[in-house]
């Protein structure tokens with residue numbers, strides 16, 4: 001998708017939250033926290049044009065899958081038309097429905113959930129619901145990895161990660177414009 005098209009979507013839809021896709025440096029920094037050498041099931045919330053999706057599809061094993069959950073219909077159409085890989089399953093849906101989406105594949109738990117959805121724009125109950133349901137769907141050895149804007153407050157996300165995961169750490173990452181706040185939550 002061209003930059004102009006992406007910006008047009010951003011102007012129309014406040015849930016997109018970032019005026020440009022995540023930088024390749026940012027994508028690498030988040031994805032290095034996953035072990036992609038073996039079969040994995042990854043759920044991706046908010047793939048948009050697929051910067052993380054395409055990076056991961058080049059690195060996951062042939063029997064791994066990515067379940068992408070995207071709220072914006074234009075991005076869903078874009079992914080379906082432009083990323084032709086049978087390992088990618090695209091859902092036009094909200095992260096809140098993670099449990100039903102994962103179970104529709106006959107799966108109980110997944111290895112990783114990756115998320116760029118803007119928690120600071122969600123209401124308090126939705127933030128907590130998404131973190132709680134995500135935690136429920138991740139394997140014991142799995143991780144919830146999130147990239148957010150650097151000025152995000154702890155009450156928007158970190159407190160919920162601490163409530164529903166055994167360990168939650170965060171770091172600031174300057175290799176993106178604007179800088180990111182990255183979170184890693186362990187089951």
Ligand SMILES: C[S@@+](CC[C@H](N)C(=O)[O-])C[C@H]1O[C@@H](n2cnc3c(N)ncnc32)[C@H](O)[C@@H]1O
Pocket residue numbers: 015016017018020021022045046047048049050051052069070071072075093094095096116117118
């Ligand atoms: C900051 S953008 C991230 C886009 C892309 N992954 C990247 O790194 O450039 C956030 C994305 O989350 C999507 N989104 C927002 N709320 C969502 C929700 N509840 N469920 C699924 N996707 C959501 C938006 O439509 C948008 O595509």
